Amino acid sequence: MNDAELENWFAANQHLLESAYLAEQEPWKQSGFSGSQDRWVICRKPIAACIDQPGCFLDIGCANGYLLECSVKWLAERAVDVIPYGLDISPSLANLAKQRLPDFASHIFVGNSWTWTPPFQFDFVRTELIYVPEELREAYVERSLQIFVKPGGKLLIAEYRSRKDAHLKQWMLNECLQQWNISVEHYQSGVYQGQELTRVAVIKNSLH
Template identity: 50%
Template sequence: MNDPGAEYRFRDRAGSLIAEIDAALDRGEIDEAGWHARVADIIRPAYLAAITPQAQSGHSGDAATWEHARGLLADAIDRDGTFLDVGCANGLLMETMVRWCAAKRVRIEPYGLDIVPELAALARSRLPRWAERIFVGNALTWTPPMRFDFVRTNLEYVPPRRRRDLVERLMRDIVAEDGRLIIGVYSNADPGGPGLDDIVRGWGYPVAGQVERPHRTRLNELQRVFWIDAPGVSKGA
């Protein structure tokens, strides 16, 4: 079955397109709103045209490879609480995180945020019981209804020059005072080289924990998740 826009669907396969958008922003040809609009123009049609729930969330594999690639996020959840998925797309991670956490007897209440209205609408249609928990907005400016115990994001959701601002904003305004910011899943093709965790440490945020596993199909590539605890978290917990 023909799948329109397939070559642009998955974020790590659109690197050259995103780099062109980054460069246009740096040259002053577009502003940040234009950056987000152009990225959405890549993601929106591809995700909406996708056939499987995994592809609608930017994953090229099936349910088994989804669990391998994203399941380690559950290792960052150490207690019951609310969970916000920033960049939730069709809501699949919200849905599967509940199951993965339940398997280790942890109960989470999932919420989602996406900057693309059509993707948020898709998530609401897939998950009607959580429709009121799925929001549209830019994580840099969105006003949350409350703070969340666990917030997951990736840094590439904003222009490179705003990534430190994204971490600062989430920690200041959206993560609960005793909560946790989870970053990932991301891949590091050079296991011996610096990762996002090193960059974030350089911004002055202690990394409280991290997990990694080998990529299922790419030799010598690791998939990683790390997290930052808010100042109110007890270090003895």
């Protein structure tokens, strides 16, 4: 994929997500979740469960900021204080996140995680492999660890499934990380009505 093709890939992905998310009213649906709020909690709370100490938390692909808002609340229930930060490729979605988190509006950035350079590194960073084309995913994980995550911090790579995909046996996340020989500290799962719909790989930054 050359530079022009890559630019077109990101632009098409941005347009697709903006069109889908901005057409919704419920905050979890503006974050790309098609189910109920109860299912949202079960399928997204595992991300907060991966955060085990206070620190700065960057959500890459933060959309309208609802996951950040919920994570701060869920972690506060465990007496874990985090400072939320968000990054999204869409200015329109990032503006929604700023409105949702007015006290942290300056913590919401607009940029492409494949090329964006953060002002500093974070203790915890959530992302997904699908944010870049397949042939760039290994390099994306390496870049995320090197650029976004503090030494000793943790990269949280999430993979989500719809209920119609729950019958699939293997997770892309596991296959890719095993193939790339990336050490995973542990996996966190979200199970709804007996179906695993969320899996999060926790990777400690030991590259520095």
